[in-house]
Amino acid sequence: xxxxxxxxxxxxxxxxxxxxxxxxxxxxxxxxxxxxxxxxxxxxxxxxxxxxxxxxxxxxxxxxxxxxxxxxxxxxxxxxxxxxxxxxxxxxxxxxxxxxxxxxxxxxxxxxxxxxxxxxxxxxxxxxxxxxxxxxxxxxxxxxxxxxxxxxxxxxxxxxxxxxxxxxxxxxxxxxxxxxxxxxxxxxxxxxxxxxxxxxxxxxxxxxxxxxxxxxxxxxxxxxxxxxxxxxxxxxxxxxxxxxxxxxxxxxxxxxxxxxxxxxxxxxxxxxxxxxxxxxxxxxxxxxxxxxxxxxxxxxxxxxxxxxxxxxxxxxxxxxxxxxxxxxxxxxxxxxxxxxxxxxxxxxxxxxxxxxxxxxxxxxxxxxxxxxxxxxxxxxxxxxxxxxxxxxxxxxxxxxx
Amino acid sequence: xxxxxxxxxxxxxxxxxxxxxxxxxxxxxxxxxxxxxxxxxxxxxxxxxxxxxxxxxxxxxxxxxxxxxxxxxxxxxxxxxxxxxxxxxxxxxxxxxxxxxxxxxxxxxxxxxxxxxxxxxxxxxxxxxxxxxxxxxxxxxxxxxxxxxxxxxxxxxxxxxxxxxxxxxxxxxxxxxxxxxxxxxxxxxxxxxxxxxxxxxxxxxxxxxxxxxxxxxxxxxxxxxxxxxxxxxxxxxxxxxxxxxxxxxxxxxxxxxxxxxxxxxxxxxxxxxxxxxxxxxxxxxxxxxxxxxxxxxxxxxxxxxxxxxxxxxxxxxxxxxxxxxxxxxxxxxxxxxxxxxxxxxxxxxxxxxxxxxxxxxxxxxxxxxxxxxxxxxxxxxxxxxxxxxxxxxxxxxxxxxxxxxxxxxxxxxxxxxxxxxxxxxxxxxxxxxxxxx
Numbered sequence: 021x022x023x024x025x026x027x028x029x030x031x032x033x034x035x036x037x038x039x040x041x042x043x044x045x046x047x048x049x050x051x052x053x054x055x056x057x058x059x060x061x062x063x064x065x066x067x068x069x070x071x072x073x074x075x076x077x078x079x080x081x082x083x084x085x086x087x088x089x090x091x092x093x094x095x096x097x098x099x100x101x102x103x104x105x106x107x108x109x110x111x112x113x114x115x116x117x118x119x120x121x122x123x124x125x126x127x128x129x130x131x132x133x134x135x136x137x138x139x140x141x142x143x144x145x146x147x148x149x150x151x152x153x154x155x156x157x158x159x160x161x162x163x164x165x166x167x168x169x170x171x172x173x174x175x176x177x178x179x180x181x182x183x184x185x186x187x188x189x190x191x192x193x194x195x196x197x198x199x200x201x202x203x204x205x206x207x208x209x210x211x212x213x214x215x216x217x218x219x220x221x222x223x224x225x226x227x228x229x230x231x232x233x234x235x236x237x238x239x240x241x242x243x244x245x246x247x248x249x250x251x252x253x254x255x256x257x258x259x260x261x262x263x264x265x266x267x268x269x270x271x272x273x274x275x276x277x278x279x280x281x282x283x284x285x286x287x288x289x290x291x292x293x294x295x296x297x298x299x300x301x302x303x304x305x306x307x308x309x310x311x312x313x314x315x316x317x318x319x320x321x322x323x324x325x326x327x328x329x330x331x332x333x334x335x336x337x338x339x340x341x342x343x344x345x346x347x348x349x350x351x352x353x354x355x356x357x358x359x360x361x362x363x364x365x366x367x368x369x370x371x372x373x374x375x376x377x378x379x380x381x382x383x384x385x386x387x388x389x390x391x392x393x394x395x396x397x398x399x400x401x402x403x404x405x406x407x408x409x410x411x412x413x414x415x416x417x418x419x420x421x
Numbered sequence: 422x423x424x425x426x427x428x429x430x431x432x433x434x435x436x437x438x439x440x441x442x443x444x445x446x447x448x449x450x451x452x453x454x455x456x457x458x459x460x461x462x463x464x465x466x467x468x469x470x471x472x473x474x475x476x477x478x479x480x481x482x483x484x485x486x487x488x489x490x491x492x493x494x495x496x497x498x499x500x501x502x503x504x505x506x507x508x509x510x511x512x513x514x515x516x517x518x519x520x521x522x523x524x525x526x527x528x529x530x531x532x533x534x535x536x537x538x539x540x541x542x543x544x545x546x547x548x549x550x551x552x553x554x555x556x557x558x559x560x561x562x563x564x565x566x567x568x569x570x571x572x573x574x575x576x577x578x579x580x581x582x583x584x585x586x587x588x589x590x591x592x593x594x595x596x597x598x599x600x601x602x603x604x605x606x607x608x609x610x611x612x613x614x615x616x617x618x619x620x621x622x623x624x625x626x627x628x629x630x631x632x633x634x635x636x637x638x639x640x641x642x643x644x645x646x647x648x649x650x651x652x653x654x655x656x657x658x659x660x661x662x663x664x665x666x667x668x669x670x671x672x673x674x675x676x677x678x679x680x681x682x683x684x685x686x687x688x689x690x691x692x693x694x695x696x697x698x699x700x701x702x703x704x705x706x707x708x709x710x711x712x713x714x715x716x717x718x719x720x721x722x723x724x725x726x727x728x729x730x731x732x733x734x735x736x737x738x739x740x741x742x743x744x745x746x747x748x749x750x751x752x753x754x755x756x757x758x759x760x761x762x763x764x765x766x767x768x769x770x771x772x773x774x775x776x777x778x779x780x781x782x783x784x785x786x787x788x789x790x791x792x793x794x795x796x797x798x799x800x801x802x803x804x805x806x807x808x809x810x811x812x813x814x815x816x817x818x819x820x821x822x823x824x825x826x827x828x829x830x831x832x833x834x835x836x837x838x839x840x841x842x843x844x845x846x847x848x849x850x851x852x853x854x855x856x857x858x
Contacts (some may be wrong), residue, residue: 036845040750047743055736083539084600085527122623133745173659207655243599244647273600275527275539291810294727298809299458302802303740306450314747317443321754369739375730 027350034322038354041318045358045394048311050365053390054299054373057382062293065226070097071219072118074154074283078249078259079117079134086273091241092172094271098247099148103272105262107255112154113239114147114248116223119286122393123223126234128206130193140192141186143222143233147248152184152217152235154248159184162200162215167215173240180238184215188231211236224287249279256281308397316401319347330409340410347406348399357396361390366390423782430783431607433759440755443788444748448791451744452831453798458730458737460803460823464816465625469614470554473677474716477552478684479619480509480518480674481712482695484704488764489653494722497712499622500651500670503639505698509575509674510546512690516683517548518676520636523620523648526598530585540581542598542632543620544644549633550576550609552677553619560607563635571637575603578631601642615815616725618716620673622649625725626815639665646671669810676713685711710809744837748787752839754782756846767851776847784839785832792831799827 031038057101084091095113102111116123126144145151149165152158162184171180180237183204190199190213203212222233251259264277287294323330330343370382434441468474482505483497491498501509506520522544527537543549547562563574575598582588585596595602614627638644643661652658654668678684692713698704714722763776799819806817819827 037753040746040753044743044746044750047739047746051736051739051743058732083525083527085537085597087600099551207657243645250606276535277539288811291812292727295806295810295813296733299454299733300736303454303736306454307740307743310447310450310744310747313443314447314750317440317751318754320441320763321751321758325758361687372735373732376732 024349024353027346027353031350031353037318041315041354042361044311044314044357045355045361045398046365048307049359049362049387049390049394050369051307052304052393053366054369054382055304056390057089057370057386058373058377059297059300059304060386062259062297066290067220068221070119070221070286071157071217072221072282073250074119074286075281076251076256077118077154077156077282077291077314078251078256078263078279079114079120079246079282079285080263080279081244081246081277082267083275084243084245089271089273091243091245092174095148095239095245098267098270099150102249102266103249105266107252107259108249109252110248110250111151112148112150112155112248114145114151114154114246114272116143116145117246117248117282117285118143118145118155118220118225118233119225119282119289120220121225121285121289123255126206126228128189128193128204128211128234130204132205132208133347138193140189140232141229142189143224143229144236145222145233146180146236146238146240148239149237151237151248152215154250155220156250157217157220159215160187160218162213164215165235169237173236173238179209180236181210181212182214182237183211183363184217184235185213186217186220186233188219189233190216192232193210225286230350247338308393312397313395315351315398316405319351319402319405320408321410323347323405325407325413327416330412334412335414335417343410343412344403344406347402347409351398351402353409355395359394360393362394422778423483426779426782427786429779430786433783434786445790445794447744447747447751448831448835449794449798451834452742452792452795452827453802455734455737455741456795456799456819456823456827456830457802458733459826460799461806461816461825462726462730462734462817463820464615464818465730467615467721468717469616469618470716473552473554476677476679476714477716478676478678478687479716479719480676480691480712483706483708483710483712484695484698485522485653485668485670485706485787487705490552495712497567498651498653498670499673499723500649501672501674502668502670503665503672506672506674509691509694512694513676515689516676516678516687517552518674519546519548519552520672520674521545521549521620522644522646522672523630524644525647526632528581528585529597531595531597531602535585537597538584540632541628541630541647542634543630544634544636544639546636548677552675553612556610558608558610559590560605567635568637571635571641573598573601573603573638574606574635576607576609576633577605578609578629578851579611581631588725596631598632598634609633612693613815616720618720618725619675620648621723621725622673625723625810626812632796664824678713684713709724741834745834748835749838752784752787752842753845756842760846760849763846763849764853766853767849773847777843780846781836781839781844783820784836784843787839788832789828790833791835792828793829796824796827 099111099113102108124144125141127139129136129139129140149167149170152164169182171178184198193199193204194202199213200216201213202212220233221230224230249259260279264276267276366382366387374381479498481497482501484505485498490496493499510518510520524542524544526540528540529535529537546568549695550562558579562576567574582591592605592608595604613629617627617629651670656667658667658669666815676687678687695704695709695711699709742828767776803817803819806813
């Protein structure tokens with residue numbers, strides 16, 4: 021038992037406050053839907069399957085400062101001795117660590133002839149025989165490296181002959197073919213694919229080539245080397261605590277960094293994304309809170325201002341429910357206009373954001389979800405003051421001020 | 422008059438504690454979040470060397486392969502080769518310029534008990550210190566002779582001095598860098614430009630190096646870059662000698678060109694160098710050229726203020742605008758409720774302007790309170806950032822500009838927001854309210 025026209029008329033008597041609420045709802049919708057969308061994209065990236073047992077793979081670097089150390093021999097000894105430590109499953113010297121935001125990239129191609137060549141950039145993991153398993157990877161097809169595959173870049177005239185690749189790189193080099201056994205080239209150096217790893221992310225988490233990686237069995241006597249250890253799940257902490265001292269005990273003419281899990285490195289690499297999602301999340305929460313309080317405040321104000329009218333309506337026979345209905349309807353009209361305007365604003369804002377991030381357009385689902393959320397919040401913040409209004413005694417109408 | 426309006430304002434704000442609190446909280450949230458975002462952005466946008474930012478120029482050479490592509494907006498690589506660095510450092514002797522790169526050393530004092538620490542070092546020439554305004558606490562840079570004939574000399578920073586010796590003047594003493602002894606010739610005061618403009622490759626807010634060694638040592642000591650090394654050419658680089666002669670890009674290069682004349686001269690000389698290298702057949706690109714950019718241009722080119730940071734500022738100011746719209750609504754409601762009082766005041770002779778001023782003062786007080794609480798919110802936000810994220814110590818700190826800007830922005834924004842409600846209330850006709858009562 022209500023009609024919109026008297027409500028509408030009453031609203032038109034305070035145009036500016038109605039306009040302000042409409043603006044607030046529209047801006048809230050635009051900001052929240054876009055912020056939620058950015059958050060979703062970042063979280064999606066952070067939660068991608070890296071293909072690595074992040075908590076179990078431990079990495080650290082070492083720096084040999086004395087020219088007298090036979091570095092290659094030492095690295096092999098380190099790996100061998102580390103494996104005797106309780107909890108260490110695999111260990112290998114390696115040039116860079118996955119998800120650490122630092123590493124080396126190689127340019128590779130599927131053939132030497134320029135006609136129909138595919139030039140591809142890939143993350144490159146170069147290290148000892150066990151480097152694949154030390155990163156927690158299994159060779160799903162083909163074979164792992166053997167001692168015969170190892171190349172020691174001491175004199176500079178030997179080059180690696182075999183490589184293991186991730187499936188993503190295999191697909192890029194040899195689309196729609198079986199890459200196993202095929203030969204590709206880095207510079208003019210031929211490398212035969214002896215094994216394929218299903219899926220592993222490389223050093224740069226924000227890069228488009230993160231899924232493309234090769235493993236190469238080679239050790240060089242560079243001063244600066246990384247090390248990867250695969251540890252048993254329940255012994256990670258003891259390995260983290262003991263590895264540094266253990267290695268310095270084997271050879272002290274080096275600096276060994278504090279070991280970290282790949283999970284920790286990943287968290288560091290995604291730091292800016294976490295900052296972005298946290299800030300946007302706070303903005304969304306506070307924004308909804310403020311909008312709710314603002315709408316509640318305005319309704320309370322309207323209720324107080326119209327006490328006499330409400331009392332009169334009640335005296336003339338309107339039920340409590342009628343009064344509540346009146347305020348809910350009023351807010352529904354305002355919300356509808358605000359939401360319509362907000363959809364346009366959300367799309368405009370998204371257009372600007374896309375020019376920054378080259379991201380995909382805002383999914384319509386986010387606007388709809390935000391609208392639903394806003395409707396719930398508005399109803400919630402209107403209901404309480406409206407209920408208060410319904411309790412106004414009809415007797416108030418008879419009182420003169 | 423102002424104090425009277427202030428009294429009225431406080432009285433009026435106290436009369437409606439709920440809506441006052443609501444407005445202050447709304448403004449404070451808006452200011453708190455937007456100031457947090459703005460601080461992060463402001464530090465990124467900082468000019469690290471304002472006195473000389475128009476005189477220091479980074480050099481880039483478009484000297485890569487015909488089809489090489491780089492991630493920069495103009496497709497020019499960020500670093501240069503060792504050959505070019507050496508050749509160019511011999512040009513233009515009348516101006517200061519220096520090639521440089523980052524390397525690492527295991528550092529220890531001569532005491533056998535000292536555990537070596539791994540430290541980044543900058544390999545450069547003696548002009549570095551005057552060009553980038555480093556101050557010496559003790560000693561000075563190495564001599565010109567050392568830039569020509571290498572000697573194991575080193576400049577260290579006072580923090581490292583503290584670590585190695587526990588502080589004090591140790592010029593003339595020796596330390597180990599890797600397995601070689603180096604003589605300390607100078608100790609600088611702590612130096613941390615933010616952003617680290619002279620080498621942005623491994624993080625724009627990385628720590629500055631604490632060790633500086635002559636670049637003339639590069640060949641004899643076989644120093645490698647621990648920063649970025651980029652290759653474009655299909656060439657085998659197995660030995661250090663091959664690396665030095667290769668087209669691998671791994672050095673940064675900076676010029677100090679004090680005036681327009683110097684800049685013109687440098688451009689002219691560099692053009693001559695490019696032409697010469699082209700003639701030799703080394704530079705194969707048609708658009709081979711030298712690019713000089715001063716510090717401000719360089720920071721913009723390298724996008725030190727990143728997209729995320731800009732978007733956060735944008736979104737947080739939109740958020741602030743919602744908070745203000747919210748405040749306008751509440752103010753309007755509050756002021757219109759006090760319209761009968763205003764009517765009486767107007768009837769008793771207060772001018773429109775006086776009523777307007779009185780209400781604006783009230784709005785200003787709200788803005789001030791909101792700004793103050795907002796500043797506290799922002800400090801809490803920044804402290805959380807510092808504790809939750811590594812490496813945000815520099816980024817998440819308010820400087821004086823920001824500390825002043827926050828309340829000013831808050832008051833200005835709130836007063837602007839308050840103009841409409843104040844105007845509405847002062848333009849009410851006194852007669853209406855006098856009639857009804």
